[in-house]
Amino acid sequence: MKQITHQTFDEERALYAAQDTVVTDCAFDGPADGESALKESRNVQVQRCFFNLRYPFWHDHNLSIEDCELTPLCRAALWYSEDVQIARAKLHGIKAMRECARVSLRECDILSPEFGWSTRGVQMEDCTAESEYFMMRAADLHFKNVQMKGKYSFQYIENAEFDHCVFDTKDAFWHAKNVTVKSSVIKGEYLAWYSENVTFINCRIIGTQPLCYCKGLKLIECEMVDTDLAFERSEVQATLTAPIVSIKNPLAGEIRVPATEEIIMDIPEANGRVVMPGAQEETRTESVCVCACRCSGAREKTAVQ
Numbered sequence: 001m002k003q004i005t006h007q008t009f010d011e012e013r014a015l016y017a018a019q020d021t022v023v024t025d026c027a028f029d030g031p032a033d034g035e036s037a038l039k040e041s042r043n044v045q046v047q048r049c050f051f052n053l054r055y056p057f058w059h060d061h062n063l064s065i066e067d068c069e070l071t072p073l074c075r076a077a078l079w080y081s082e083d084v085q086i087a088r089a090k091l092h093g094i095k096a097m098r099e100c101a102r103v104s105l106r107e108c109d110i111l112s113p114e115f116g117w118s119t120r121g122v123q124m125e126d127c128t129a130e131s132e133y134f135m136m137r138a139a140d141l142h143f144k145n146v147q148m149k150g151k152y153s154f155q156y157i158e159n160a161e162f163d164h165c166v167f168d169t170k171d172a173f174w175h176a177k178n179v180t181v182k183s184s185v186i187k188g189e190y191l192a193w194y195s196e197n198v199t200f201i202n203c204r205i206i207g208t209q210p211l212c213y214c215k216g217l218k219l220i221e222c223e224m225v226d227t228d229l230a231f232e233r234s235e236v237q238a239t240l241t242a243p244i245v246s247i248k249n250p251l252a253g254e255i256r257v258p259a260t261e262e263i264i265m266d267i268p269e270a271n272g273r274v275v276m277p278g279a280q281e282e283t284r285t286e287s288v289c290v291c292a293c294r295c296s297g298a299r300e301k302t303a304v305q
Contacts (some may be wrong), residue, residue, distance in 0.1 A: 001045075010034050018044050028053050028074075029037065057081055065089055070096065072111075074081065078103075091115070134169070154179075173198060193216075217253075229264075231255065236272065245275055
C-alpha cells in the first residue's frame with residue numbers, strides 16, 4: 001500500500017483515481033479550493049484527515065474512513081460509492097452521502113441535511129444524526145443505537161430494521177415499506193402515514209395523529225403517549241400497554257388498549273375493533289361514533305361499560 005502522510009492538498013482532483021493507498025494525517029483545504037480530491041479511487045484508507053473542500057469521495061470502491069472530520073464546507077462528500085467503512089467521523093456537510101451501497105457507519109456524528117438519499121445496504125451503529133429528509137428512498141437499512149433529530153426522516157424507505165434507537169422527528173416513515181422498529185422511542189407528529197407492512201415492537205411512540213392510512217400495520221406491546229386521532233383509515237393489529245387519548249376510524253383489524261378517552265367511528269368504512277380488557281366490547285352501527293367518555297358530532301353514541 002502506498003503511504004501518504006502529513007500533507008495538505010487544495011488542488012482539483014488532488015489524488016484522483018488513487019489505488020491501494022493509505023492517506024494519514026492530511027488536510028484537504030486551501031486557497032486553490034479544488035474539488036473531488038479522491039474521486040474514482042479504489043482500495044483506499046483515509047485516517048485522521050481533515051476535509052474542507054467539496055465532493056471528495058465520488059465513485060469510490062472499497063473505501064475506509066476513520067477518525068476524520070468533514071466540515072460544513074465539505075458538501076456532498078460521498079456519492080456513487082460502494083463498500084465503504086466509516087468509523088468515528090464527523091460528517092457535517094450538506095448531502096454528505098447519497099446513491100451509495102454497502103456502507104457501514106460506527107460511532108459517527110452526522111450533521112447533514114438531506115443525508116443518505118437513495119442509498120442501499122447502510123448499517124449504522126452507535127451514531128448520532130441531525131438532518132432533514134434523512135435517508136429518503138433508502139433500502140436495506142440496519143440501524144442499532146442511533147439517536148436522530150430532524151424532520152421528514154425515513155420517507156419512502158424499504159426493507160429496514162431499527163433496534164434501540166431514539167428518533168425525535170416529524171413526519172417519519174411516510175410511505176415506508178417492510179420496516180421493523182424494536183425497543184425504540186419515536187417522538188414526533190404524524191408518524192408513518194401511508195406506510196405498508198411496518199411493525200413496532202416494544203416501542204414508545206409520542207405525538208399527535210400517528211399511523212394513519214397504513215396497510216399491514218402492527219404494534220406489539222407498545223406504549224403510546226399524547227397520541228390522539230391515531231390509526232385513521234389504517235389496517236392495524238395493535239397491542240398497547242398504556243391508555244391512549246383517542247382512536248379514529250380504523251378500517252380493519254383489532255386494537256387492544258387498556259383505556260381510551262375517545263373512539264371516533266364516523267365513516268361507514270371504519271370496521272376496526274377496539275378492545276379494552278375488562279370493558280364490554282364496543283358495539284357499532286353504521287356511521288356511528290362509539291365513545292368511552294366524549295365525542296362531538298356523532299349521530300348516535302354507545303358507552304363502553
